[in-house]
Amino acid sequence: MIETNKDNRMTYLIRAALGALLAVGAASQAALAHAxxxxxxxxxxxxxxxxxxxxxxxxxxxxxxxxxxxxxxxxxxxxxxxxxxxxxxxxxxxxxxxxxxxxxxxxxxxxxxxxxxxxxxxxxxxxx
Ligand SMILES: [Cu+2]
Structure with a gap:
């Protein structure tokens, strides 16, 4: 059970980090489209x-x-x-x-x- 919780937490952290990276990517793409x-x-x-x-x-x-x-x-x-x-x-x-x-x-x-x-x-x- 403890291991599972750890895995879940790790998965959550990785997802959060990926989400942040995607958000940064989207923001710079949007900036490129602007003057x-x-x-x-x-x-x-x-x-x-x-x-x-x-x-x-x-x-x-x-x-x-x-x-x-x-x-x-x-x-x-x-x-x-x-x-x-x-x-x-x-x-x-x-x-x-x-x-x-x-x-x-x-x-x-x-x-x-x-x-x-x-x-x-x-x-x-x-x-x-
Ligand atoms: Cu614009």
């Missing part, structure tokens, strides 16, 4: 010796960027000029003002063509 940010301009963590002329994100499916904000290390927001007309794009670009040296973060939100809301952030540094 993902493929890259940013500049790259996340980039250190630039000159201010960037544009800021942007690449997507693998059209994305309507609903909000984008550029903030410096002091929390000051720097206005961006965008030319996408709020239309879905796979390559989004916005033009920042001339940026002094500092550390900047871009935060964005969007609505992918499949209807899913997306968001992201990336940072870069401008040095003298």
């Amino acid at each position: 993902e940010k493929e890259g940013t301009r500049p790259a996340d963590g980039a250190v630039l010796t000159a201010p960037p002329e544009t800021l942007g994100m690449n997507f693998d499916m059209p994305m309507r960027v609903t909000l984008i904000a550029l903030t410096d290390q002091d929390g000051n927001e720097h206005a961006l000029t965008r030319h996408d007309g709020m239309q879905p794009v796979t390559a989004f670009d916005a033009v920042p003002p001339a940026l002094p040296s500092g550390i900047y973060t871009v935060e964005w939100r969007g609505l992918a063509d499949d209807g899913h809301p997306m968001q992201g952030r990336f940072s870069f540094e401008v040095t003298d």
